[in-house]
Amino acid sequence: MFFNHFYPCGGSLAQYPSDFTIPIHSMSDLDLHQLAADIKHWGRELGFQQLGITDIDLGEAEVRLKEWLAKGYHGSMEWLAAHGNKRSRPAELLPGTLRVISVRMDYLPGDTRQIQILKDPTKAYISRYTLGRDYHKLIRKRLGQLAERIERALPDDYPLKGQNRAFVDSAPVMERPLAEKAGLGWTGKHTLIINSSAGSWFFLGEIFTFLPLPIDKPEQHNQCGDCTACLKVCPTDAFPRPYELDARRCISYLTIENTGVIPEEFREPIGNRIFGCDDCQAICPWNKYAHFTGETDFLPRHGLADSDLVDLFLWSEEEFLTRTEGSAIRRVGYEGWLRNIAVGLGNAPSDLRIIEALTHKRETASSLVREHIDWALAQQAQPQRRRKRKIQRDN
Structure with missing residues (x-):
């Protein structure tokens, strides 16, 4: 997902000039190799499955980013083009940065009947990463604790x-480029990081540091081979070519980042996915090696792993706010929630309860939600076509 917030762990960016270097006598007081080993040990104690250290050279990634932006693949996410070169030049974002400590943490809950939910058009499919509490707070707190331990060691x-x-x-x-350089995995054809012993169901986080720590050499070379399963399974054909994503066609973008109308051409392919999409990960052969999370905060809450679309659609705004408290789902807002579910209901088999729910909500819905409700009602009025499409999906 895409967020744009800055979380400092103490100190002032302006305290030191960008060309500041650590005096040699200070560096000699530290055993940097031992410190790097300690940092990895502390990271594991804090619940991170892997930690790697890399330099800050992102020249190749910067070129790819600029080419991607020039194609307009970022859609309405204008913040991806903001900040000049700070995104690809860590030392411009945080003067004095020499290394990046990259971490990953598994988030996949136990058996959430993922495939069964996707195949049941009456159920709501919610991306697995957001079934529990918002990961930002948990990982940010752990990274803060790791940063504090590093500070105490100096x-x-x-x-x-x-x-x-x-x-x-x-x-x-x-x-992702930093994680790849740090040895956490390789960039798959679906643009996500894959690890040969852990799949891709994990979060990433970083610590920018001024310490000239020894760099880890990537041991995870690209092992996608001739496989194109992730590209073929994408419901909206969001991959123009391997290793390139057109976010404007991605269901995660359409249902989360996009705050406006969901284009009609994507509504049927979205199916029952009301918040994000995991298809490209679910089909990846490397995810047979994925590990279930040990973090209780990442486990499903409020039955969101197995809820009926119509039940979620009937939530009042108060219920939505209460049941998504502490969840990343909150960021889509109640209006976006109703918009997304209306599309799901339009793709569900024709049912009187669904029609009644859509009609009831339409009375008080915003113009944005009403447009999607009207589309869903039109879809519900075509039961023969709907039954045929359901049979095609099941096969």
Whole structure:
């Protein structure tokens, strides 16, 4: 997902000039190899499954980013083009940065009947990463604790103490290229990071540091081979070519980042996916090696892993706010929630209860939601066509 917030872990960006270097005598006081080993050990103690250290050279990623933006594939996410080169040049975002500590944390809950839910058009499919509590707070807190342990390991008079910064899907940071350089995995054809022993169901986070720590050499070389399963399974054909995503066609973008109308051409392909999409991950052969999360905060809440579309659509705004408290779902807002579910109901088999729910909500719905309700009602009025399409999906 895409977020644009900056979470400092103490200190001031303006405290030191961008060309500041640590005095040699201070560096000699530290065993940087031992510190790097300690940092990885502390990271595991804090619940991160893997931690890697990389330099800040993102020259190749910067070129790819500019080409991607020039094609307009970022859609309405204008913030991806903001901040100049800070996104691809960490030392411009945080002066003095020499290394990036990249971490990953598994988030896949236990058996959530993922395939069964997707195949049942009366059920609501919600991306697995958001079934529990919002991961930002948990990972940000753990990264903050890791940054504090690093600080405590430094001599009292060490320059730039307090200048480590933690990021969790936040600020202009190229998380996936950094994770790949740090050895956490390789970029798959679906543009996500894949690890040969852990699949791709994990979150990423970073700590920018001024410490000249030894760099990890990537051991996870691209192993996608000739497989194109993730490209073929995409319901909206969001991949113009391998390793390139047109976000404007991606269901995650359409149901979360997009705040306006969902184009009609994508409504049927969206099916019952009301918040995000996991198809490209679910079909990836490497995810047979994925591990279920051990974090209780990531486990499903409020029955969201197995809820009927119509039941969720009938939530009042108060119920929505109560049952999504602490969840990433909150960011789509009640209006976006109703918009998305209306599309799902339009794709469901014709049913009187659905028609009544759509008609009832239409009376008080915003113009945005009403447009999608009207489309759904028109779809519900074509039962023969709907039954035929359901049979096609099931086969």
